Every structure is written in C-alpha cells, then in structure tokens.
C-alpha cells in the first residue's frame with residue numbers, strides 16, 4: 737500500500753512517516769502542493785494524507801485539482817482548522833476523512849486502515865459492471881475485453897453512472913459534472929448524450945442498461961441475466 741504524504745512541517749512529516757512505515761505502509765513524503773501534484777502525475781497511490789496549510793498553495797486547492805482530474809485516490813485531510821465549516825468544505829470537495837491537529841499517531845494509523853478498507857468501487861480506478869470495465873486513469877472502456885471508443889463526455893457520463901450503479905443520478909448532477917457551472921449544457925444535450933452512450937453500449941453488446949426516469953434522472957443497472965438467456 738502506497739501513501740503520499742503532503743505535510744510541510746518536517747518534524748510532523750518525519751513522525752508520520754515513521755509511524756506509518758512501522759504499520760507496514762510504503763510512504764512517500766512531499767512538503768508542498770507543487771511537489772505533491774507532480775508526484776500524483778507520475779505515480780499512483782492508494783491514499784493521500786493532505787495538510788491544508790501548505791507554503792505554496794492551500795491544501796483545498798490541491799484537493800480540488802486532484803478531483804477535477806478525476807483522480808479518485810482516497811484523501812485524508814490533516815489540519816489545525818477545526819471549525820465545522822472547514823470540515824464540511826473539505827468533505828464536499830471530495831475528501832474522504834478529516835483529522836484535526838493535534839492528533840494521536842495511533843489515530844492516524846487507524847483512520848488510514850479504515851479508509852483503505854472501504855469498498856473498492858467508490859475509490860477504485862477500475863469500475864466494472866457485468867461485462868463492462870472502465871479504468872478512470874486511462875479513461876478507457878472495455879466491453880467483453882474489447883475497447884469501446886467513447887467521446888470525452890460519453891466517458892464522463894459512463895463514469896458518473898458506474899460510480900452510482902443501481903441508484904438514480906439526478907439529471908442536474910450529471911449536467912453539473914459534465915458541463916460545469918460556466919458552460920451551457922441544455923437539458924436536451926444530456927438527453928442526446930445519454931442516447932448516444934446507450935447506442936454505443938448496445939452496439940458493443942454491453943450487459944448494462946441506462947434507465948431513464950423522466951424528469952428525475954438516470955440509473956445504470958446490470959442486465960446480464962436477461963441478456964444471457966435471450
């Protein structure tokens with residue numbers, strides 16, 4: 737298990753490294769946002785421990801950038817800011833857990849273990865359902881072992897739906913994640929996008945189906961059973 741540590745306080749960094757190494761983790765210390773972001777571009781980690789007060793950038797900016805790049809690495813935030821507001825902001829921005837300084841070393845180790853035990857699908861870079869496998873790092877989709885060519889937006893849509901398999905994803909959520917605030921994605925364009933993705937999945941003989949719940953949203957379900965007995 738490989739952990740990326742982002743903590744500018746050298747003493748604390750040393751203590752954390754020692755403790756986590758003792759617990760059997762492979763830990764890589766970085767001391768500023770810049771270093772951490774370039775480490776994330778060159779290697780993949782099972783977990784990131786992120787301090788919010790960094791010398792070059794706010795840790796929240798690092799968090800936003802990591803999630804904007806669709807990197808699903810679990811993130812444990814370390815910070816002296818103990819206000820509820822900061823915690824909510826961090827969790828909303830995609831952090832997985834929060835630890836307020838000062839903390840006991842045992843607690844860090846326990847939180848790290850807990851985060852790594854969470855169901856893989858929520859964090860994993862590989863999402864799968866029936867005969868569909870999607871890799872969020874390479875953003876490649878395979879159906880029955882064959883690569884399926886999807887556009888950037890079709891890929892994003894599939895990823896959003898795969899992360900919420902069996903649950904309804906509101907149309908507005910999809911719009912916001914695909915088009916963001918600035919861009920103009922009309923409701924109609926989501927419908928067109930869903931239609932195109934459905935068609936491509938069908939052509940590739942994917943055992944998954946996108947259900948449309950009029951006026952509500954979309955839901956991805958496995959349909960392997962019916963497909964196989966056809």
Ligand code: CA
Nearest residue numbers: 744787789790
């Ligand atoms: Ca700091």
